[in-house]
Amino acid sequence: MSKVKHLDLILQLSLITFMEVYLYFNELYSLMFVTILFLYMASGFRIARSGSQACIIVLGDIGRSPRMQYHALSFAKLKFDVDIVGYGGSIPHPDIVNNTRIKRHILREPPKLPQFLPKIFQYVIKVLFQVCQLFFVLFFNIKWPSHIMVQNPPSIPTLFVAWFVRLIYGSKYIIDWHNYGYTILGLSLGSWNPLVRFAKWFEKFFGKKADGHFCVTNAMKEDLQKNWSIKACTLYDRPPEIFKETPLTQKHELFLKLSEDYFGFGDGSTRGIKTAFTEDTRSSGVVEKSDRPALVISSTSWTEDEDFSILLGALELYEKAKIAGGKSSHLPNLVCAITGKGPQKKFYQQEIAKMNFKHVNICTPWLAAEEYPLLLGSADIGVCLHTSSSGLDLPMKVVDMFGCGLPVCAIDFNCLDELVKHNENGLIFKTEAELAEQLQILLRGFPEKQNKLKTFRENLKSFQAYRWQESWTDKVKPTLYI
Incomplete structure (x- = not known):
């Protein structure tokens, strides 16, 4: 039976190679590109249906994101291989550092731009820098993820990047709602600032595209349902075993x-x-x-x-x-x-x-x-x-x-x-x-x-x-x- 499967795979690869060579010599380059992209996506979708490779995107200091660390450990206990993508700065819990199933991918901090530049320009450059880094890590540094879990906030650009990667890989895309990103931005800019209003639209639009949602309170669950028609499950923060009375x-x-x-x-x-x-x-x-x-x-x-x-x-x-x-x-x-x-x-x-x-x-x-x-x-x-x-x-x-x-x-x-x-x-x-x-x-x-x-x-x-x-x-x- 294994020999038959092996032969079947050889035949499939031969047919694909023949098709690509035919398209190339007939100068059908655009169609060639589309078929290669389709095959790449199909490979990802096949893995996503039954895989056990989780990618957790924090876009913050991993060591100061305890809930996402707990998610990573829980995935690892189910024998998932886990990639955590985020910033360094603080040392994560030893259970994260010592777990052979968990791999950290540390992002570089965005470059510091001259202060005389407009803040909106600095913000756009920062976001573009983050987008490029995230795409590079997610497409070249990690294996095809079967599950992508995103910490929200921050919403920009992580929700867009996770959604796009999900389209390519076919991963199950999950958002863990800790708060709203636009309300945090509104603390410093004011709720009617155009950037805050754009952030709210962005968070709602790409948030609704996720396959699964968890949130930290029943109040947030009800708010997501009422205002954005997002059905979330309340996953209260609970302490791991390390938090106990000290002898x-x-x-x-x-x-x-x-x-x-x-x-x-x-x-x-x-x-x-x-x-x-x-x-x-x-x-x-x-x-x-x-x-x-x-x-x-x-x-x-x-x-x-x-x-x-x-x-x-x-x-x-x-x-x-x-x-x-x-x-x-x-x-x-x-x-x-x-x-x-x-x-x-x-x-x-x-x-x-x-x-x-x-x-x-x-x-x-x-x-x-x-x-x-x-x-x-x-x-x-x-x-x-x-x-x-x-x-x-x-x-x-x-x-x-x-x-x-x-x-x-x-x-x-x-x-x-x-x-x-x-x-x-x-x-x-x-x-x-x-x-x-x-x-x-x-x-x-x-x-x-x-x-x-x-x-x-x-x-x-x-x-x-x-x-x-x-x-x-x-x-x-x-x-x-x-």
């Missing part, structure tokens, strides 16, 4: 390491034995100090959709309350770690440097991928200031915090209640005064009294039980070959 010995080791660069984590006396939070007693092992400060953590990309002046204002009010009440306030000192990097980080670092705190210590560390879950799992309270440009996405940082069993104070916006349940697994605030009051309510009597925090942690156990891989297997896997 005490690992907390101590992490605090020792951080104390080398950040004063708030240190004890100020015995190095290598004590931190501000823990102590290695040698005889009884590592223990938590009875007079330790509370560790508050917030993570950010330092962008315009997060106003960190709210957190700084709340910390000032907290400090005033502690000073005014003295010991009778029963409020602990605070160490506030704000992790991440982004365009507004230097501005806020300068603002923090101007503050004269006595009972609050603020630091802005950039953590390795494996250290971030450890710090979340060591904290007492998480703070989220993400507000969403569309009001339709949820902050993944809260998902990670909940995975570690960490209660959260989160600023209110449209669909936040799909994740944060007020007075059940966290608290929702609108102003810096409300946040300051919530910190005092949660931390009064800390560390002896943690009644509300313990209640929230207990209520988060059901959330922790349902992880990313289970959710992906339930929602994404059944759709891959439909």
Whole structure:
């Protein structure tokens, strides 16, 4: 049987070669080109029908795109070979780096043009540069993908490129809607800017051409259906197994390491034995100090959709309350770690440097991928200031915090209640005064009294039980070959 199949393939190739030679000698070059293109596309379509080669397009820093990394790992667990196309900058999670089925294709940053050139011209050049890079990688550097998954935003030019590649290869084209690209662009240009209006049309037009859609909230699912007639499946962000409560010995080791660069984590006396939070007693092992400060953590990309002046204002009010009440306030000192990097980080670092705190210590560390879950799992309270440009996405940082069993104070916006349940697994605030009051309510009597925090942690156990891989297997896997 195998010999018959082999002979059949030889006959097909012979006929194709004869046809192409005939067209060439009859100077039917255009028809020759069309048939070659058709054969190339047919080969791709044959692979796409049953293949297991996934291409994930991020067009952002791969290391700072956790959801797309989780998609890649989930595809790899199904024995897909995975190509991730995006920018470098941050080191991805070790599971991505060490997985032999996952290959990263790092794009070059667009060239920096002279600032005197019109912004629209700079934007067009940037997009053209990205289009050329993407086409080169997708047509020459990777195998024919059976599935193409695109992170949106950014929408321009990724949605167009993915759609065009899908036409050639016959791949299943999937969009993972994290937000709307045009609403993010509108934050800086205004919603009625012609470029924003074009971006909205572009996102809708090419978004509707995808074969499958996933989104991060039910609110976004309903909005896509109502306004753009796009049927999407809600795939909530869920934490992978790495996000969990950190064991005490690992907390101590992490605090020792951080104390080398950040004063708030240190004890100020015995190095290598004590931190501000823990102590290695040698005889009884590592223990938590009875007079330790509370560790508050917030993570950010330092962008315009997060106003960190709210957190700084709340910390000032907290400090005033502690000073005014003295010991009778029963409020602990605070160490506030704000992790991440982004365009507004230097501005806020300068603002923090101007503050004269006595009972609050603020630091802005950039953590390795494996250290971030450890710090979340060591904290007492998480703070989220993400507000969403569309009001339709949820902050993944809260998902990670909940995975570690960490209660959260989160600023209110449209669909936040799909994740944060007020007075059940966290608290929702609108102003810096409300946040300051919530910190005092949660931390009064800390560390002896943690009644509300313990209640929230207990209520988060059901959330922790349902992880990313289970959710992906339930929602994404059944759709891959439909």
